[in-house]
Amino acid sequence: MSGGAWLPLLVLASSLFAGLIIFALPEASQRLRSSLNLAAALAKLGLVAMMLWGVYLGQQYEARYTLMPGIDFVLRADALAMLLVTLSAVLWLFTTVYAIGYLEGSPHRSRFFGFFSLCVTATMGLALAGNLFTFFMFYELLTLSTYPLVVHRGTGQALRAGKLYLGYTLTGGAVLLVGIIWLHGLAGNVEFVHGGALSNLDPALHGELVLIFILLIAGLGVKAALVPLHGWLPVAMVAPAPVSALLHAVAVVKAGAFGIVRVVYEVYGIEFAADLNLLLPLAVVASITIVYGSLRALSQNDLKKRLAYSTVSQVSYIVLGTSLFGPVGTIGGLVHLAHQGIMKITLFFCAGNLAETLHIHRVSEMNGVGRRMPWTMTAFTIAAFGMIGVPPMAGFISKWYLGLGALNSGMDWVLLVLVASTLLNAAYFLPVLHAAWFKPQQGPWPEEKPRGQFETSAWLLLPPLITAALTIAVGLFAALAISPLEWARIITLREYVR
Amino acid sequence: MSHLHAWLVAVDWIPWLLGPPLAHATLAFLLGPRLARLLALPVLVLGLVAASGLALRVLELGPQVHALGGWGAPLGIELYADGLAALMLWMTAAIGLAVGCYSLAFFSADDRRGTYFWPLAAFLIGAMNALYLSADLFNLYVTLELMGLAAVGLVALSSGAAALAAALRYLLAALLGSLLYLLGVALVYGNQGSLALAGLSLEANLLSSLIIALMTLGLAIKTALFPLHFWLPPAHGGAPAPVSALLSALVIKASFYLLLRLWFELFLPAINLPAAQFLGLLGAGAILWGSWLALQQRELKMLVAYSTVAQVGYLFLLFPLASFAPGAEAAWNGGVYHALSHGFAKAAMFLVAGAMLFAAGHGEIRRLGGLGQQLPLGMFTFALASVSLMGLPPSGGFIAKWLLLEAALASGQWWWILVMMVGGLLSAAYLFRVLRQAFLPTPADTRFRRPPAMLVGSAFLLSLVALGLGLWANGTLALLRVGAPFTEMTP
Numbered sequence: 001m002s003g004g005a006w007l008p009l010l011v012l013a014s015s016l017f018a019g020l021i022i023f024a025l026p027e028a029s030q031r032l033r034s035s036l037n038l039a040a041a042l043a044k045l046g047l048v049a050m051m052l053w054g055v056y057l058g059q060q061y062e063a064r065y066t067l068m069p070g071i072d073f074v075l076r077a078d079a080l081a082m083l084l085v086t087l088s089a090v091l092w093l094f095t096t097v098y099a100i101g102y103l104e105g106s107p108h109r110s111r112f113f114g115f116f117s118l119c120v121t122a123t124m125g126l127a128l129a130g131n132l133f134t135f136f137m138f139y140e141l142l143t144l145s146t147y148p149l150v151v152h153r154g155t156g157q158a159l160r161a162g163k164l165y166l167g168y169t170l171t172g173g174a175v176l177l178v179g180i181i182w183l184h185g186l187a188g189n190v191e192f193v194h195g196g197a198l199s200n201l202d203p204a205l206h207g208e209l210v211l212i213f214i215l216l217i218a219g220l221g222v223k224a225a226l227v228p229l230h231g232w233l234p235v236a237m238v239a240p241a242p243v244s245a246l247l248h249a250v251a252v253v254k255a256g257a258f259g260i261v262r263v264v265y266e267v268y269g270i271e272f273a274a275d276l277n278l279l280l281p282l283a284v285v286a287s288i289t290i291v292y293g294s295l296r297a298l299s300q301n302d303l304k305k306r307l308a309y310s311t312v313s314q315v316s317y318i319v320l321g322t323s324l325f326g327p328v329g330t331i332g333g334l335v336h337l338a339h340q341g342i343m344k345i346t347l348f349f350c351a352g353n354l355a356e357t358l359h360i361h362r363v364s365e366m367n368g369v370g371r372r373m374p375w376t377m378t379a380f381t382i383a384a385f386g387m388i389g390v391p392p393m394a395g396f397i398s399k400w401y402l403g404l405g406a407l408n409s410g411m412d413w414v415l416l417v418l419v420a421s422t423l424l425n426a427a428y429f430l431p432v433l434h435a436a437w438f439k440p441q442q443g444p445w446p447e448e449k450p451r452g453q454f455e456t457s458a459w460l461l462l463p464p465l466i467t468a469a470l471t472i473a474v475g476l477f478a479a480l481a482i483s484p485l486e487w488a489r490i491i492t493l494r495e496y497v498r
Numbered sequence: 499m500s501h502l503h504a505w506l507v508a509v510d511w512i513p514w515l516l517g518p519p520l521a522h523a524t525l526a527f528l529l530g531p532r533l534a535r536l537l538a539l540p541v542l543v544l545g546l547v548a549a550s551g552l553a554l555r556v557l558e559l560g561p562q563v564h565a566l567g568g569w570g571a572p573l574g575i576e577l578y579a580d581g582l583a584a585l586m587l588w589m590t591a592a593i594g595l596a597v598g599c600y601s602l603a604f605f606s607a608d609d610r611r612g613t614y615f616w617p618l619a620a621f622l623i624g625a626m627n628a629l630y631l632s633a634d635l636f637n638l639y640v641t642l643e644l645m646g647l648a649a650v651g652l653v654a655l656s657s658g659a660a661a662l663a664a665a666l667r668y669l670l671a672a673l674l675g676s677l678l679y680l681l682g683v684a685l686v687y688g689n690q691g692s693l694a695l696a697g698l699s700l701e702a703n704l705l706s707s708l709i710i711a712l713m714t715l716g717l718a719i720k721t722a723l724f725p726l727h728f729w730l731p732p733a734h735g736g737a738p739a740p741v742s743a744l745l746s747a748l749v750i751k752a753s754f755y756l757l758l759r760l761w762f763e764l765f766l767p768a769i770n771l772p773a774a775q776f777l778g779l780l781g782a783g784a785i786l787w788g789s790w791l792a793l794q795q796r797e798l799k800m801l802v803a804y805s806t807v808a809q810v811g812y813l814f815l816l817f818p819l820a821s822f823a824p825g826a827e828a829a830w831n832g833g834v835y836h837a838l839s840h841g842f843a844k845a846a847m848f849l850v851a852g853a854m855l856f857a858a859g860h861g862e863i864r865r866l867g868g869l870g871q872q873l874p875l876g877m878f879t880f881a882l883a884s885v886s887l888m889g890l891p892p893s894g895g896f897i898a899k900w901l902l903l904e905a906a907l908a909s910g911q912w913w914w915i916l917v918m919m920v921g922g923l924l925s926a927a928y929l930f931r932v933l934r935q936a937f938l939p940t941p942a943d944t945r946f947r948r949p950p951a952m953l954v955g956s957a958f959l960l961s962l963v964a965l966g967l968g969l970w971a972n973g974t975l976a977l978l979r980v981g982a983p984f985t986e987m988t989p
Binding site: 023066067068069108111136137140141143144148151152154158159162163166167170171173174175177178181182184185 | 870871874878885888890891892896897899900901903904907908915919922923926930934936937938939969971972975
């Protein structure tokens, strides 16, 4: 254990303790709560930056604690972990700013921000988890800490959504747990290691390993919203906008996708998974999800629901990239983990702005909104173009590498999926943009808030503008050492070259 | 620190676990509630110190034997404590202390119920401690009977016809249970001529089968194993909250403990697989039926009581899971771990339910909206206890579930896996019926009273222990390994 155990622990503690203190704060002490939130988010960002630099230089950060005989609780900062950790730390800061503005004057904010912090802690924890046991602990903690956020408004619709969400995720968790314990029985304490650790097991166990793989992917697939396990996601969008942003961009769906990446690369190992013929079925499931999600998005009038189905589709790009054998496909999947987060959080921020400022919830109400809220819609447009894959934005980079990866791994049919998905992306995003920018306004806005200095509160406007700028920047400066693409290259290098 | 440690290990704590609670009970009975309240905290704290000291001593020096009054077996009474007993004693002492603190606030000094609560509760704790320390079948019978009588008395504390009926039903069940057990003891004595657990062992024959059936049935009634659970919900749901906590968390665990001792020491050579599978089947029935009924309840405390019926089922999965060599140790550890974590979680839940009832003035689940704002720490406590009961991490319940699942997978008994998965989801379903109330607005006709801080505080501490059991499993399992019937080490 060289380097330090304290850095990963501090990264968790920075939001855990912030959350616990916020729970205890009285509802009225708004200034203190907001300062604490922002201070914690900034502190975490600083700690993550330190750790990122260390990992880049090849430092090891590991905290280990023996929980039961034969079972360790392990936090380890490797290159893959840092991808999700950095993404969450950055987006958490913006979401915190946004949420402070969004929830201004609404009740139960101590509860909201408390669980919000716990949710980020859980995401950080599962990103840093060094084995499946630790991963599972945070995976379930994430379920429990997001439930209060989903039902936050306390309406009948929210509570029903929460019930569905719990039903799906707890069942998924139970299936995942059985898979993990089964694997534990066969292979002992399975740590995440580059290239996986299972390939040297007795070939007689291969049949069981395939079953375990199915259990693990099914358990993780619930959160990753793989079809047909995606049913909770479009319903859970009743949550407040910052929650949807968090759920769709960094926390819940990413937990599932990230888990799948870990299982394929660092538990089974991509070569061993290929030997067991597991990659093709995974690619097929991901492809079906991509096309199905896009098709469903087409017919949604509710803006957030359209975005939710878009998430169903886009998250599976990550799974698809994971299932393409060969470094290029891996890069495509990993880089999309970051890119999808940045783009999708922008879209949800913007949808939240429309709802908060003008009470617009439906696509059909968006005619002419570009003139009333030009900045918001600019951000929305950039993110939507990114999703479609217009160069030089984030989504283009992802799709480029995925396509190349598909060709390299001999799965040429994946190109068709990518083309179809791109066309569908365009088909459900362009009409929205067209309505917003080119159609005239029809009647007054449903419920307009008084206009301030900007088109909406600065707290609400700034975060989407920054993340929209990031959407362009990560594509434009993809060759820079600090871009997600370059980081994905580093991970892939460490994954394939042992 | 090291001085304290050395002192804790050096003292023979066993008499301190018996004398003080029994003396407290007697004094409380003779001198009235005022003195009983005064003595309660010192006695309970002493109990926790003694139980902690004994646990440490067992961990470091191995199983402890204490000849009462200097007379060893077979003439005198020999007391014995291994890791399992030490853990059960510690649980009893810790929950006893929390319930004691709670009760000081719950029963006011001039509450009629308090007059009887203190002697009965102290007597109950003393009897349970004696049971955990006993090492021969007859003493175990005596302690079992004493415990049952004290428990029935506690149930009768609530006034009203329903409480009396519940107490009467409980009395009959408890007496029937101990009678069956006593029959078994008599048969063992007639057959073997000795009652000391150490050295006794049944051969596989018809008589042994009868003995096993009688004693198991008797203890299953006392543990409220499905379908013999009929007496539990009214008794546990109807009693005052601190009594419910003692009964649900501790009393049923004592008879379960006895069953464990018998099965894995006395009965082991004579047991066949179908018998173990049958007990597991009843456990599965308890999990499914208890959860289903918990889903139907309207009253908070009845929901918690039916949850106990369901959770008892997991304990009985231990028997089939431990009957194959691979996984036996995991099953044993998992079953005992479940008994411990359920104890803490359920005590916390009943205590906090009492605080909620106090705050809202009623226990109707559908009308508990707004409690999240009025009693945030209380709701949080309920949530923490629920996490453990659902078997989600990080909690003692999760460790228990992990170990039980591990045992089921290792021995290839996949059907119990399905039962546990479904049971976990059902428990989430009924517990979230309460938790979701935290997000609902306060009903217009509800006026909240602020409960004394001690009510929520002591429950909160117990729920933290349930959580802590999930984080410090290594030490707990090391203690459990001292003198355990399964000593193969996991790799």
